Amino acid sequence: MDPSRVNLFLSVISGSDTILVSIECKNSKRHNKTLRFKLFSYPQMMRVFKLLILLPLLISANLHDGGGDEGIQWVDFNTGFTQAQKEGKLAIIDCYTDWCGWCKVMDKKTFTNDTIIQRIKSDYIAIKFNPEKPGKYDVGTGDSLTGRKLLLALSNNKPSGYPTFFYFIPQSKKMFQVPGYKDVKDLNQILDNVEQYQKSVMPQKP
Secondary structure: OOHHHEEEEEEEOOOOOEEEEEEEEEOOOOOEEEEEEEEEEHHHHHHHHHHHHHHHHHHHHHHOOOOOOOOOOOEOHHHHHHHHHHHOOEEEEEEOOOOOHHHHHHHHOHHHOHHHHHHHHHHEEEEEEOOOOOOOEEOOOOOEEOHHHHHHHHOOOOOOOOOEEEEEEOOOOEEEEEEOOOOHHHHHHHHHHHHHHHHHHOOOOO
16 A cells, blocks of 8 residues: 555544544555544543643643752752862852741742752852751861751851851852842842852962
């Protein structure tokens, strides 16, 4: 049979609840044949249509939830702090807890903003740090600290609740502490200030 001589079309037969596929085969002037067979019942087809409509919405919602490769790639403190010093790259340390409501709001709203995502992915090592979780942390002194002791070290013994953000500038070995929830506008301004400070302490090129 010549494929070019096959006509395929989908139709709903009037008065029926069945979707039929009708195939008309024309392989010669004398032999024409039409085949019809059941593909889906009408209710089944409607369920398929609804799924096709909802699927793009579900995919879009998942992407904007900050997950996947499109969002900020957070790392643990030991990995990120070492990487920031080795690469000379800024570090943003998100100090949070599991029960912190405003931490969750920032994850859902601020850190899913496209501009924030691109800025942090481009210029920062993004670190998540929960001082209430068990673990040992290394700040380069040779001593291992608990989460609570690391929080005290980062904040100069002045912790300020949750969320709190620490910005590490490897060129000057300085850590800036910024407490509280930040929306997109506020965080963009803070990032501007951190980057401006970094430029001021960078070695000047001859």
